[in-house]
Amino acid sequence: MNYNKRTHTCGDLRLSNLNNEVTLNGWVAKKRDLGGLIFIDLRDRYGVTQLKITPDKKQLHDIASKLGLEFVISSKGMVIKRESINPNIPTGEIEIDVNELQILNESLPTPFIVEDDVKASEELRFQYRYLDLRRQKMAQNLITRNKVFQTVHKFFEKEGFIEIETPILMKSTPEGARDYLVPSRIHKGKFFALPQSPQTYKQILMVAGMDKYVQICKCFRDEDLRADRQPEFTQIDLEMSFVDQDDVFKVTENLMYNIWKDASGIEIQTPFPKYTYDDCIKYFGTDKPDLRVKGEIKLHHLNKIFTNSEFAPFKDALTNNGSISGISVKDIQISRKVIDELTEFVKKSGFGGLGYFKFSNNEFSGPLAKFLSDTEKESLIGEFELNSDSTVFILSGDYKKVCETLGSLRLKIAETFQLINESDDKFLWVTDFPLFAFDEEEGRYVGEHHVFTSPKPEFEHLLDSDKKEEILSIRANCYDLVLNGQELASGSIRIHNYEMQKKVFNLIGLSDEEARQKFGFILDAFRYGAPPHGGIAPGLDRIVARLCGVKDIREVIAFPKSTSTASLMDESPSIVSDKQLKELSIKITSEK
RNA sequence: GGAGCCGUAGUUCAGUUUGGUUAGAACGCUUGACUGUCACUCAAGAGGUCGCGAGUUCGAGUCUCGUCGGUUCCGCCA
Numbered sequence: 001m002n003y004n005k006r007t008h009t010c011g012d013l014r015l016s017n018l019n020n021e022v023t024l025n026g027w028v029a030k031k032r033d034l035g036g037l038i039f040i041d042l043r044d045r046y047g048v049t050q051l052k053i054t055p056d057k058k059q060l061h062d063i064a065s066k067l068g069l070e071f072v073i074s075s076k077g078m079v080i081k082r083e084s085i086n087p088n089i090p091t092g093e094i095e096i097d098v099n100e101l102q103i104l105n106e107s108l109p110t111p112f113i114v115e116d117d118v119k120a121s122e123e124l125r126f127q128y129r130y131l132d133l134r135r136q137k138m139a140q141n142l143i144t145r146n147k148v149f150q151t152v153h154k155f156f157e158k159e160g161f162i163e164i165e166t167p168i169l170m171k172s173t174p175e176g177a178r179d180y181l182v183p184s185r186i187h188k189g190k191f192f193a194l195p196q197s198p199q200t201y202k203q204i205l206m207v208a209g210m211d212k213y214v215q216i217c218k219c220f221r222d223e224d225l226r227a228d229r230q231p232e233f234t235q236i237d238l239e240m241s242f243v244d245q246d247d248v249f250k251v252t253e254n255l256m257y258n259i260w261k262d263a264s265g266i267e268i269q270t271p272f273p274k275y276t277y278d279d280c281i282k283y284f285g286t287d288k289p290d291l292r293v294k295g296e297i298k299l300h301h302l303n304k305i306f307t308n309s310e311f312a313p314f315k316d317a318l319t320n321n322g323s324i325s326g327i328s329v330k331d332i333q334i335s336r337k338v339i340d341e342l343t344e345f346v347k348k349s350g351f352g353g354l355g356y357f358k359f360s361n362n363e364f365s366g367p368l369a370k371f372l373s374d375t376e377k378e379s380l381i382g383e384f385e386l387n388s389d390s391t392v393f394i395l396s397g398d399y400k401k402v403c404e405t406l407g408s409l410r411l412k413i414a415e416t417f418q419l420i421n422e423s424d425d426k427f428l429w430v431t432d433f434p435l436f437a438f439d440e441e442e443g444r445y446v447g448e449h450h451v452f453t454s455p456k457p458e459f460e461h462l463l464d465s466d467k468k469e470e471i472l473s474i475r476a477n478c479y480d481l482v483l484n485g486q487e488l489a490s491g492s493i494r495i496h497n498y499e500m501q502k503k504v505f506n507l508i509g510l511s512d513e514e515a516r517q518k519f520g521f522i523l524d525a526f527r528y529g530a531p532p533h534g535g536i537a538p539g540l541d542r543i544v545a546r547l548c549g550v551k552d553i554r555e556v557i558a559f560p561k562s563t564s565t566a567s568l569m570d571e572s573p574s575i576v577s578d579k580q581l582k583e584l585s586i587k588i589t590s591e592k
Numbered sequence: 593g594g595a596g597c598c599g600u601a602g603u604u605c606a607g608u609u610u611g612g613u614u615a616g617a618a619c620g621c622u623u624g625a626c627u628g629u630c631a632c633u634c635a636a637g638a639g640g641u642c643g644c645g646a647g648u649u650c651g652a653g654u655c656u657c658g659u660c661g662g663u664u665c666c667g668c669c670a
Contacts, residue, residue, distance in 0.1 A: 032632050034626060034628070035626035036626075036628095037628060038627095039630065050630070054627080086630055109620065109621055110602085111602065111603070119604045119605095119619080120603065120604080121598090121603090121662070123599095123662050126662090175670050176669085177669050178668090199670090222669095223668055227664075447670045563663060
């Protein structure tokens with residue numbers, strides 16, 4: 001097809017181009033047919049430019065009046081000044097007086113109108129993703145994503161890292177998320193797994209002396225989805241030799257600084273504050289606290305204050321080695337209705353009710369007030385620094401459960417009263433996670449992070465302990481980067497010692513034999529001069545989502561999956577032919 | 593695996609509470625009129641398996657059960 005190729009994009013032209021002869025190629029975003037005059041808004045990913053077609057050019061006018069939305073056209077003409085300017089778009093002072101007009105392709109009426117304030121459901125947007133991506137907002141998101149890619153490459157190049165690709169087809173390993181499996185045709189009955197992360201490869205690259213490795217890589221986890229979780233997602237995976245936690249922090253902070261600066265011009269504050277895991281639970285009831293909550297609502301632990309309490313639930317908590325804890329909300333009138341809602345909220349977590357009292361003009365009121373002694377009141381005023389109208393919510397019971405529930409209550413209150421400054425970004429490091437948790441269902445220890453995470457040196461000797469509380473007290477050399485209540489990156493200083501790695505495998509219930517079968521390659525590698533090493537892996541989708549001001553990472557992924565892990569556009573996953581299955585020696589035993 | 597919300601015209605929704613005549617609106621689409629619009633305006637028109645399947649009922653978009661899809665949360669995600 002012969003046609004006039006564009007000389008400019010639809011976002012280029014200004015008054016300075018006046019009287020230039022130009023050609024624009026793009027999509028018809030809007031047509032305003034006044035009978036004589038016809039105006040066309042022509043769109044490409046750079047912007048929108050108005051075309052004017054006058055009725056004296058009969059042939060042109062006939063073509064123009066036939067145009068439908070999303071037709072692709074080529075239009076040649078003169079840049080002229082508009083009689084009435086449109087201040088809402090950058091090209092609003094000019095228009096093209098069209099002399100040539102060619103339809104390059106027609107479009108069926110689209111299932112939804114391509115416009116920034118899209119009305120269509122996500123279902124339709126996913127199904128016709130190519131239409132959705134024509135929207136300026138979506139194009140911007142992908143452009144921001146690209147910006148982050150470029151910054152990452154540039155930053156690590158400057159820092160002396162080597163980008164190395166690792167296999168997509170790899171060995172399936174136990175522990176962690178479910179693997180996506182790929183059957184092998186050659187090795188019948190055997191499977192590859194898609195990487196949950198390139199963890200073992202990057203450690204082996206350290207053994208290989210690669211020293212500073214980075215890769216923007218796809219990771220795959222066959223688990224249920226969330227707004228911030230897709231079955232395949234992208235990580236900025238990095239690993240370094242001869243480093244400690246602070247070295248990893250420094251690189252990551254600099255990386256984040258550069259990303260934020262390049263992508264949105266914001267200079268974030270580094271270094272980021274550090275909290276231990278135990279303190280996070282203690283003060284925020286979660287290992288990924290949102291520090292943007294106004295009024296600095298924190299958890300307070302009140303066991304000491306209520307040592308002599310006669311209030312039955314408090315007495316119970318104390319005798320059962322539990323906790324009495326609370327949060328205070330200042331200078332906000334909380335209605336009975338909201339308190340009822342909050343009560344329902346904590347009941348879902350298994351609490352009988354939500355205790356609270358109000359403090360106003362030095363007076364205590366509310367259901368709990370009558371159970372408070374004067375000494376207790378005095379202590380509570382000190383503990384919560386009560387000096388203005390406040391409401392204090394109190395839960396009692398198992399320490400961890402109390403903390404977690406108060407933590408979610410804190411967020412619920414923040415949401416209800418809009419106590420979060422959405423434009424703010426609050427980074428923090430969380431350190432000193434437990435190395436192990438005890439899985440009651442499986443009756444064994446499981447890695448809290450992953451199985452290659454090293455214990456902090458002062459806890460190493462406890463790997464030999466047979467006491468449960470000692471094993472669970474071991475803190476790990478691992479760390480999370482948290483942004484606005486969301487885990488943004490996770491990493492650790494790894495084990496690089498054969499014997500220690502075996503001990504950890506044994507503790508999580510892998511016999512030497514099993515460990516050899518599943519992880520023999522990395523155990524072997526550790527015996528040939530593995531250097532001390534560690535790393536981290538920031539989640540790229542979440543970073544880009546934050547930079548684009550969206551909560552849902554699907555908004556920054558070109559072709560995402562729906563909540564049930566399906567691609568609505570190409571209708572995958574799909575059944576395959578019997579021939580394909582036969583080649584793989586696979587038999588389907590049940591179908592939905 | 594569990595819980596909540598949603599599913600009605602091409603699209604976004606109203607109608608479902610309390611079952612009852614011919615299921616409405618806006619945008620889009622078609623036709624016509626219109627020379628400064630930018631949410632163009634005006635007139636006329638086409639367009640419906642009320643997600644699907646059972647059940648209750650004289651009668652179901654509306655009630656019940658199941659199912660499918662979307663979405664949010666819990667579990668899960670080392």
